[in-house]
Amino acid sequence: xxxxxxxxxxxxxxxxxxxxxxxxxxxxxxxxxxxxxxxxxxxxxxxxxxxxxxxxxxxxxxxxxxxxxxxxxxxxxxxxxxxxxxxxxxxxxxxxxxxxxxxxxxxxxxxxxxxxxxxxxxxxxxxxxxxxxxxxxxxxxxxxxxxxxxxxxxxxxxxxxxxxxxxxxxxxxxxxxxxxxxxxxxxxxxxxxxxxxxxxxxxxxxxxxxxxxxxxxxxxxxxxxxxxxxxxxxxxxxxxxxxxxxxxxxxxxxxxxxxxxxxxxxxxxxxxxxxxxxxxxxxxxxx
Amino acid sequence: xxxxxxxxxxxxxxxxxxxxxxxxxxxxxxxxxxxxxxxxxxxxxxxxxxxxxxxxxxxxxxxxxxxxxxxxxxxxxxxxxxxxxxxxxxxxxxxxxxxxxxxxxxxxxxxxxxxxxxxxxxxxxxxxxxxxxxxxxxxxxxxxxxxxxxxxxxxxxxxxxxxx
Numbered sequence: 001x002x003x004x005x006x007x008x009x010x011x012x013x014x015x016x017x018x019x020x021x022x023x024x025x026x027x028x029x030x031x032x033x034x035x036x037x038x039x040x041x042x043x044x045x046x047x048x049x050x051x052x053x054x055x056x057x058x059x060x061x062x063x064x065x066x067x068x069x070x071x072x073x074x075x076x077x078x079x080x081x082x083x084x085x086x087x088x089x090x091x092x093x094x095x096x097x098x099x100x101x102x103x104x105x106x107x108x109x110x111x112x113x114x115x116x117x118x119x120x121x122x123x124x125x126x127x128x129x130x131x132x133x134x135x136x137x138x139x140x141x142x143x144x145x146x147x148x149x150x151x152x153x154x155x156x157x158x159x160x161x162x163x164x165x166x167x168x169x170x171x172x173x174x175x176x177x178x179x180x181x182x183x184x185x186x187x188x189x190x191x192x193x194x195x196x197x198x199x200x201x202x203x204x205x206x207x208x209x210x211x212x213x214x215x216x217x218x219x220x221x222x223x224x225x226x227x228x229x230x231x232x233x234x235x236x237x238x239x240x241x242x243x244x245x246x247x248x249x250x251x252x253x254x255x256x257x258x259x260x261x262x263x264x265x266x267x268x269x270x271x272x273x274x275x276x277x278x279x280x281x282x283x284x285x286x287x
Numbered sequence: 288x289x290x291x292x293x294x295x296x297x298x299x300x301x302x303x304x305x306x307x308x309x310x311x312x313x314x315x316x317x318x319x320x321x322x323x324x325x326x327x328x329x330x331x332x333x334x335x336x337x338x339x340x341x342x343x344x345x346x347x348x349x350x351x352x353x354x355x356x357x358x359x360x361x362x363x364x365x366x367x368x369x370x371x372x373x374x375x376x377x378x379x380x381x382x383x384x385x386x387x388x389x390x391x392x393x394x395x396x397x398x399x400x401x402x403x404x405x406x407x408x409x410x411x412x413x414x415x416x417x418x419x420x421x422x423x424x425x426x427x428x429x430x431x432x433x434x435x436x437x438x439x440x441x442x443x444x445x446x447x448x449x450x451x
Binding site: 003004005006008029032033036037039040041049053077100102103104106107 | 348425
């Protein structure tokens with residue numbers, strides 16, 4: 001700890017400069033809701049911490065040409081409160097609503113949630129169900145976009161180079177007929193990490209009561225949030241009714257059984273997902 | 288920030304008083320408040336952002352001071368439990384906690400009061416659900432939350448000038 005240095009870049013140019021000094025031991029600090037716990041417990045001994053949150057260039061939620069952009073240091077509270085996100089990426093707003101407690105939401109950032117790559121990170125299934133791409137900057141100041149799935153390398157592990165940092169995320173605006181939601185299960189919702197999380201993003205034709213397209217993502221039931229591609233195909237063209245709801249729950253249970261075979265939590269999770277699936281259906285279709 | 292033998296200069300206000308301190312990178316806001324400033328009303332329970340006993344108000348928002356690096360307090364306005372009562376006496380939330388006996392062991396009480404004050408500062412007329420949401424990050428193992436929730440709702444009414 002004695003040689004720990006902290007840099008607080010104020011803009012992207014300073015951030016790139018700071019990233020030049022990064023080593024494999026260095027850490028990027030967002031809201032600190034995960035990193036500070038590790039520091040407190042001496043589980044990590046970084047040589048350098050780059051605090052992102054003084055760089056106000058990275059605090060925004062905006063829509064441009066049909067895409068929504070969120071800056072890395074935007075807090076979970078800000079995303080939850082955003083009208084734009086509630087209207088055009090509701091599953092993300094719902095994920096932020098159910099993210100930790102008020103105090104955590106006030107500090108935790110979306111960039112941190114992405115880069116931390118927790119299997120249980122609440123925004124991640126929602127972002128997966130929105131086909132999000134992550135914006136990354138390197139020490140030369142060059143920015144690039146990566147699909148979220150390419151950033152999530154494993155439990156609490158991202159694929160970024162040592163001299164790179166997440167600066168934002170983008171996804172297409174999903175206005176109506178897209179409708180979406182997020183449901184999760186934790187042992188104590190406001191405090192504990194998710195045991196199961198589910199984002200459901202579908203094109204719903206009210207007139208025919210039919211699902212025409214679907215993006216379904218699961219969290220906390222594998223090494224990283226992932227899409228249930230086969231189930232998405234099966235939902236297309238289906239009429240929404242109680243039979244579909246039951247089938248949806250059953251199929252999700254199968255997806256989990258394939259994802260975490262042999263895991264001690266499997267007998268619980270393969271049943272519990274059904275309740276989460278019903279919650280999502282109830283929220284989307286009032287049934 | 289100026290580097291000074293691995294300590295960083297931070298300026299912040301706590302309960303209206305201006306402070307300048309040199310803090311280490313790994314130091315938390317809770318530790319600076321309690322150890323450096325002697326404001327021990329802010330409690331540390333889990334020290335990992337779960338229990339909410341360390342809740343303070345930072346720039347108008349409830350936060351858990353045990354997981355805030357003190358460095359991030361630079362330029363911040365912080366309110367702790369010591370700053371809630373004023374020359375007129377206890378804040379209505381504090382009064383109602385006393386009157387309704389919403390305190391048992393008391394360890395979580397400062398955190399509950401700061402979390403609910405942050406709510407009432409923003410939302411003058413919260414529903415019971417909103418109150419429960421606001422204190423969802425504060426663990427209380429004694430009261431079962433019933434009396435704290437009643438106390439906060441009653442304090443809101445009082446703050447709105449309603450006769451009770």
